[in-house]
Amino acid sequence: MSLKNYKNTSFYLVISVVVLAIFRLILTAAIPLLDKTESRYGEIARIMYETKNWVVLQIDYGIPFWAKPPLSTWISALSFETFGVSEMAARFPSFLLAIVLLIVLGKFTRKEGTSFYLPAFILLTMPEFLIHAGVVSTDSALAFCIALIMISFWKAMQNEKYTVWNYLFFIALGLGFLAKGPIILVLTVPPVFLWILLQKVSLKSIYLKLPWFTGLLITAVISIPWYVLAEQRSPGFLDYFIIGEHFKRFLVPGWKGDLYGSGHSQPLGMIWVFLLAFAFPWIQIVLYKLWKERKTIFKDKYVSYLVFWLFWTPLFFTISKNILHTYILPVTIPIALLMVHWWKNYEKKNTLLVIGSIFPAVVILLFFGGFLTGKLDYYMNSDKYLIENQHIDFNKNEALYYWKDKSYSGQFYSSGNAKTVTNTKEMDSILSLDTKLYFVVLNKKKKDIPKVYLAKMKLLDANFKSSIYLLKPE
Incomplete structure (x- = not known):
């Protein structure tokens, strides 16, 4: 690509990211909270804001909500404290998490010599990420924490001296327990462990690279107090949350013990369909590239790290029938990082940018089309x-x-x-x-x-x- 074309590409990236970020912010206010999931978490946060009960989540007045930890509810309730109760206030924390993550990724990929805006463009044109960059959901906070854990671990392994990343690893781990519970370990420890085995990283190196004693203390101080208080003030929470939500939900088809709805029963392996559909078009490009480079991908430490990160989550959920498409949100990050890593090798960059723009362009046209015709309100899944x-x-x-x-x-x-x-x-x-x-x-x-x-x-x-x-x- 010529210098002129590179500059044009960079300009397109900047304009696209700014437009998509503004459009996504507009959507946080223009669209009502949708049933069932989003309005449910919005209502839980509203009740927390109204009652000032910051420990026990409530799905209705006096009825505890044991299914999820409080992080996403806390930040939405705090947003209500700041801006008043509205759909925009409920969603703004999720939007802010997405923007912070895009900034972190832009700085993280500077060594690739690509535009700061490239990872943001890839993610904001990916259906799953664009949807969740401003949705009241526990998955947004979980994906944010997973990204920080995985990036922090990688950065810690590359540095000889302790930096903020070494401690951010444990901070993100503690926040992950508050975002969605022990699943944070399930989705991060196995891919890291497999990478350590593959690359034959010594245990001594792992021990020396991270401040384990101080770090685990930080994790415990962040996460444990809420769990203790929640069980004290709402007995039965730990049994339902740990056993029900983390084992029976995923291992028992059509789990009947769900107190707050019904299991989302899907055919086995449906997570891969979700991945192909909601990470379009970037997952298809990454899969093609991985196939072409299949003989060398595990020889590259960075690429192999991202590959384990990408594939572990869908592999884990392959055995579960109770799944949602939101479960692929955390793996949108390694998809974007792999695209950035290989970006210089792609000859038809402009074509990739056009293809990547298809989904957000369709969403923008549908939104303004519905707004102008007056049909938007009628078709919103909200009362x-x-x-x-x-x-x-x-x-x-x-x-x-x-x-x-x-x-x-x-x-x-x-x-x-x-x-x-x-x-x-x-x-x-x-x-x-x-x-x-x-x-x-x-x-x-x-x-x-x-x-x-x-x-x-x-x-x-x-x-x-x-x-x-x-x-x-x-």
Whole structure:
């Protein structure tokens, strides 16, 4: 590539990264919290902010949420403290983590002689990373911690003297326990161990390169106190979280012990389909390059390190049926680092940039197309507009009810005031109240409501999923 083309490429990278980062920030405010996962974690953070209970997570008032540690909830609740309760405030910490990670990777890859913006471009054009660069999710914090652990370990192995990276390894490990629990060890220790065996790194070197005593003390101080307090204030948490979430969830198909939903049962090996789909197009390019270099990849310490990092997570989840596409988020980082490492060897760089731009370009067109046509609100998987458009005043004898099950977005956007009606007896009870009653029903469940009650319901608004009615007693 000529110098002129290289400069043009660098300009394209800078503009693309800036545009995508701004667009992703806009999305944090323009799109309501979506059901079920995102609005669930948003509601848990809102309850934490409201109740000031920073130890026991609650999925509803007085109902503990044992499924995840608190890191992502803490940072969303702190964001509410700073900016007030909104979807943007809920998502901003995740967006900030993504930006910090992109900066770290840009500095980390300077030795490759490529643009500071190249790893950011690759990641922001990868579906999984772009989606999570501003989503209320435990996976964003987990991926951030895994990236810091893996990069810190590599940097520690390369330096003769202790630097901030040597201690950041243990800090990230402690934060990882608070992000998603012991799974942080499962996703980082095996690839590091395999790399150590392959490269025949001596145990003495491992011992000397990291401040183990001080470091493990730092990890313990960061992570252990919350686990102790959580079990003390909510007995049963450790058994459910350690045994249920870390063993039964992954080893028992359709696990019935899930207190907060149902298992996401998938065919065995589905994680690889997720990888190919949600890391497009970069995973395909990396796989092709690895195949071409298959005879030499394990002779290169850096490449082999990234390969173990990349493949361990999907290999581990291959045996599990209870998986989500979000599980591949941590491996988007080694994919990007491998692309950067080989970037100089690619002849058709401009073609790669164009192909990489396909997914974000489609997302941008769909977003603005939906916004301009007015269809965006209708197709959002959220009850935000159904509720907010009615201007329900819960302080003035007005109430919101859901038929059978209330949505997490309904809880969030009603500030926890949404209630449920599960049978006709309860329906008769609320109809006897001297209250203005708003009633939300999933469109597919409307047929389950007896006709006598349907006759009393006045349709106010609807989207593709739900409808909101005004209940008018006779």
